[in-house]
Amino acid sequence: MAQETIAGKNVEVDQEGYLINPEEWTKEIAVEIAKDIGIELTDKHFEVIDYLREQHAQGTQLSIRKVGKSGITDIKELYKLFPGGPLKHSSKIAGIPKPSSCV
Amino acid sequence: MNKETNEKPLKKVCIICAKGTIEDVYATLVMANGAVMEGIEAKVFFTFFGLDAITRKQMKKIHTATVGNPAMRMPGGLPFPSILGMLPGVEAGVSAMMKQQMDKLDIPPVDEFLEMITAGGGEIFACKLAMDMFKLEKEDLWEGCSGVLTIGDFYGQCGGENTQIIFT
Numbered sequence: 001m002a003q004e005t006i007a008g009k010n011v012e013v014d015q016e017g018y019l020i021n022p023e024e025w026t027k028e029i030a031v032e033i034a035k036d037i038g039i040e041l042t043d044k045h046f047e048v049i050d051y052l053r054e055q056h057a058q059g060t061q062l063s064i065r066k067v068g069k070s071g072i073t074d075i076k077e078l079y080k081l082f083p084g085g086p087l088k089h090s091s092k093i094a095g096i097p098k099p100s101s102c103v
Numbered sequence: 104m105n106k107e108t109n110e111k112p113l114k115k116v117c118i119i120c121a122k123g124t125i126e127d128v129y130a131t132l133v134m135a136n137g138a139v140m141e142g143i144e145a146k147v148f149f150t151f152f153g154l155d156a157i158t159r160k161q162m163k164k165i166h167t168a169t170v171g172n173p174a175m176r177m178p179g180g181l182p183f184p185s186i187l188g189m190l191p192g193v194e195a196g197v198s199a200m201m202k203q204q205m206d207k208l209d210i211p212p213v214d215e216f217l218e219m220i221t222a223g224g225g226e227i228f229a230c231k232l233a234m235d236m237f238k239l240e241k242e243d244l245w246e247g248c249s250g251v252l253t254i255g256d257f258y259g260q261c262g263g264e265n266t267q268i269i270f271t
Contacts, residue, residue, distance in 0.1 A: 084142030
């Protein structure tokens, strides 16, 4: 666990840079983490991020399949939005813990 | 590059599935899907009984073996007598139970799983030799299949740095 300053805000992150406290998340932080990964966020990205944060707050264990069935995006588009790590990158940007699902 | 170990990350996995039981097919699908989820390229080659997983008629009907499977247990953990596994309907019942458990864990049916893998850029191939053996035609295969290849052609897909071939 470490302190890091992202978008001018001091937040707690784990070794891989995932936020420890989702409450500390802001849109500016999302933009900054996304930039670090190499993704420029659009409204569509934020729709997915909002969904992820909502589901995480409800205690749902997220999977690509769930996001694909959310009605917000399909799996193909999810891969396009977050290349190289559809669930990992989107979770990191959404300020929720690293997904622990194998699917 | 992993900063601590100086290891270069895995770039591609080529997975060969030659068996048609739930556990063999799902091990293959989970590994292939897990790879594309991590940004690792995945190519899957289905051969012999593994072809069931991508044959339209069979892909929804794959079973686990209830006979000759020493790891088989009753719900609750007691050993599963082989003689029970021989009774009609038991294999289907046990397989249905396994699929139900998997669904609870968000593990999709075979066709949906294949779609997830190809949506992520993974590719699915069928073995030409096994297709000839089982008298199957391209039309018998799941529509998302990228092609029918000889093993030589498949090896041709397995080049590149940091590529691994996995046989399930």
